Amino acid sequence: xxxxxxxxxxxxxxxxxxxxxxxxxxxxxxxxxxxxxxxxxxxxxxxxxxxxxxxxxxxxxxxxxxxxxxxxxxxxxxxxxxxxxxxxxxxxxxxxxxxxxxxxxxxxxxxxxxxxxxxxxxxxxxxxxxxxxxxxxxxxxxxxxxxxxxxxxxxxxxxxxxxxxxxxxxxxxxxxxxxxxxxxxxxxxxxxxxxxxxxxxxxxxxxxxxxxxxxxxxxxxxxxxxxxxxxxxxxxxxxxxxxxxxxxxxxxxxxxxxxxxxxxxxxxxxxxxxxxxxxxxxxxxxxxxxxxxxxxxxxxxxxxxxxxxxxxxxxxxxxxxxxxxxxxxxxxxxxxxxxxxxxxxxxxxxxxxxxxxxxxxxxxxxxxxxxxxxxxxxxxxxxxxxxxxxxxxxxxxxxxxxxxxxxxxxxxxxxxxxxxxxxxxxxxxxxxxx
Amino acid sequence: xxxxxxxxxxxxxxxxxxxxxxxxxxxxxxxxxxxxxxxxxxxxxxxxxxxxxxxxxxxxxxxxxxxxxxxxxxxxxxxxxxxxxxxxxxxxxxxxxxxxxxxxxxxxxxxxxxxxxxxxxxxxxxxxxxxxxxxxxxxxxxxxxxxxxxxxxxxxxxxxxxxxxxxxxxxxxxxxxxxxxxxxxxxxxxxxxxxxxxxxxxxxxxxxxxxxxxxxxxxxxxxxxxxxxxxxxxxxxxxxxxxxxxxxxxxxxxxxxxxxxxxxxxxxxxxxxxxxxxxxxxxxxxxxxxxxxxxxxxxxxxxxxxxxxxxxxxxxxxxxxxxxxxxxxxxxxx
Numbered sequence: 001x002x003x004x005x006x007x008x009x010x011x012x013x014x015x016x017x018x019x020x021x022x023x024x025x026x027x028x029x030x031x032x033x034x035x036x037x038x039x040x041x042x043x044x045x046x047x048x049x050x051x052x053x054x055x056x057x058x059x060x061x062x063x064x065x066x067x068x069x070x071x072x073x074x075x076x077x078x079x080x081x082x083x084x085x086x087x088x089x090x091x092x093x094x095x096x097x098x099x100x101x102x103x104x105x106x107x108x109x110x111x112x113x114x115x116x117x118x119x120x121x122x123x124x125x126x127x128x129x130x131x132x133x134x135x136x137x138x139x140x141x142x143x144x145x146x147x148x149x150x151x152x153x154x155x156x157x158x159x160x161x162x163x164x165x166x167x168x169x170x171x172x173x174x175x176x177x178x179x180x181x182x183x184x185x186x187x188x189x190x191x192x193x194x195x196x197x198x199x200x201x202x203x204x205x206x207x208x209x210x211x212x213x214x215x216x217x218x219x220x221x222x223x224x225x226x227x228x229x230x231x232x233x234x235x236x237x238x239x240x241x242x243x244x245x246x247x248x249x250x251x252x253x254x255x256x257x258x259x260x261x262x263x264x265x266x267x268x269x270x271x272x273x274x275x276x277x278x279x280x281x282x283x284x285x286x287x288x289x290x291x292x293x294x295x296x297x298x299x300x301x302x303x304x305x306x307x308x309x310x311x312x313x314x315x316x317x318x319x320x321x322x323x324x325x326x327x328x329x330x331x332x333x334x335x336x337x338x339x340x341x342x343x344x345x346x347x348x349x350x351x352x353x354x355x356x357x358x359x360x361x362x363x364x365x366x367x368x369x370x371x372x373x374x375x376x377x378x379x380x381x382x383x384x385x386x387x388x389x390x391x392x393x394x395x396x397x398x399x400x401x402x403x404x405x406x407x408x409x410x411x412x413x414x415x416x417x418x419x420x421x422x423x424x425x426x427x428x429x430x431x432x433x434x
Numbered sequence: 435x436x437x438x439x440x441x442x443x444x445x446x447x448x449x450x451x452x453x454x455x456x457x458x459x460x461x462x463x464x465x466x467x468x469x470x471x472x473x474x475x476x477x478x479x480x481x482x483x484x485x486x487x488x489x490x491x492x493x494x495x496x497x498x499x500x501x502x503x504x505x506x507x508x509x510x511x512x513x514x515x516x517x518x519x520x521x522x523x524x525x526x527x528x529x530x531x532x533x534x535x536x537x538x539x540x541x542x543x544x545x546x547x548x549x550x551x552x553x554x555x556x557x558x559x560x561x562x563x564x565x566x567x568x569x570x571x572x573x574x575x576x577x578x579x580x581x582x583x584x585x586x587x588x589x590x591x592x593x594x595x596x597x598x599x600x601x602x603x604x605x606x607x608x609x610x611x612x613x614x615x616x617x618x619x620x621x622x623x624x625x626x627x628x629x630x631x632x633x634x635x636x637x638x639x640x641x642x643x644x645x646x647x648x649x650x651x652x653x654x655x656x657x658x659x660x661x662x663x664x665x666x667x668x669x670x671x672x673x674x675x676x677x678x679x680x681x682x683x684x685x686x687x688x689x690x691x692x693x694x695x696x697x698x699x700x701x702x703x704x705x706x707x708x709x710x711x712x713x714x715x716x717x718x719x720x721x722x723x724x725x726x727x728x729x730x731x732x733x734x735x736x737x738x739x740x741x742x743x744x745x746x747x748x749x750x751x752x753x754x755x756x757x758x759x760x761x762x763x764x765x766x767x768x
Contacts, residue, residue: 286688324489
């Protein structure tokens, strides 16, 4: 009896110690802050030195951000597509041609081809739309007799599983003529992607591994451009006067999201007339985000602009403004999600939707087939990334599509459009092989 | 003469001590809540307007309902970790079944309630008949329900919520005297609260639940149908999770992450409301105030400029504190 008691007590002590160790930094400022706020309460201007940028949630992890990449993205954003007459999902912003002839280690053969796809996951609406677009493209190519089997291997958001998945493919030579990879995280997947390159051609898209070995690395300009578009829109809209800006992020530590915020932060820091009142993580939860915005409205009275690193909960944010009985923000940043575009149109918002277009999923399949057939493809294939603005809103908003559909799917010319995107069934594409 | 003076003095002391006894009986959650609320309304003028207060009451109403459900399971000595997933299920599957048609709203809600009762029955069955500890059993259900919901809808929500579905969590009754507008969610909470208060404090059922939580063997020997009551507790909890889910979905709108972590919010709210982890103690009204106290505490931290992650740490500390309290008081008993 005594022993078990001792055990319980020591367990609690250890847990308390761990917690105090973790909470130490957090508890300390709590006390300070209390005093501070009490003192500064009457003079709001003193607090107004962009408190948000001082928050821990505003820190950009160094390994995810490089000023060179930021500048390169700026450059690419100014580029016009080299091949404007091709459909958007085949356009590219810089020329970097290659073909299977440049890779003597890979054997060229006639179709139909077997293609493997190691997917980071189908665990958010963006990936659902992208994967649907990809699956429909594969179905069409199967009907044309170009693709034989398509093996989708879902890593379900786990690095370990994805590494094991790719190792399986490597140890089964001949099963696939080409491997498409959408890496779960960059660093962890790099070695195994390099191993795969030695055995079969690899096409990489969405998130990247740190290697140049894939025959095609394809995606839109990326996270920096996403962050820049939204932040610049806020700077332009609020002008010299500036105003209160609330930044909503999903979660820390994901490369594409860190890049979006990192780029926006650069611009916010260059524009001191903007008062970044807070940087908050929403965990993509619409209930949570509503609470955050309500509290910030209560605290600051007015929010002139909202910046987001992904638009999933944009409508909930706008509803929080509505419920608080205040005007919508003067500048709103969301994403090309259909519910947001609809809300924008209906309420005549001043808004922008930076995009990370889902058509890149389709490009991956098409680039794979083109490469195997010996056609010219782009080694670094940078797709256009065009934000939705008031000028082109009507091109992208479609009231018939579901709320979490992503408008820039590049799928409008496909056989099963719009049904396959209205009645989404991702399981359907897991059986595209014998 | 002297004797009467002494008795007078004694009776005065008695009255005083009686009053003190009464004060001691007031659950600490009430004064804590009001103190926090006063601080928050000093920090932000919004919380001292009728509109701001009503918005706050509306936002926390679903958590109040979840906390009642969680309390009933906690009072039997169990845990229900599947609540958050049930909320996710309700939001995802409703978006599909509503099919953007207002006429489908009530059949959908009805079906969800049935489904919730089914999940609760399953939880109860696994816990009582298969003897799996409720923590593990409902953890399993949590994963299974979430997975099933995502599979059912094909990976992403399919449609919008209709206005009459969203009304339950988001709507107000306008032009109410004194307060201006009154949240519909709060009415739901009051109704659910009254029913559960009656069932929990005015019927045998409540006493049986507490008896099971206090001492299963004693309860069994005194004729309580332990299995039946336990299973019903899980069913009540799951059904209340569905009601909370409809309100949360209505408040927040279509979303895949909605509901994540709510089971912990509900447990923390119940603990703040004086529920003993391990069972045997619990009351409806303090638990509802527990939910409001938790939420006003988070609002206060936010108004003080602390970022959201603090919320999780503090919630964790509250739960660990509660567990430690139970462990220490049990040691005293021995």
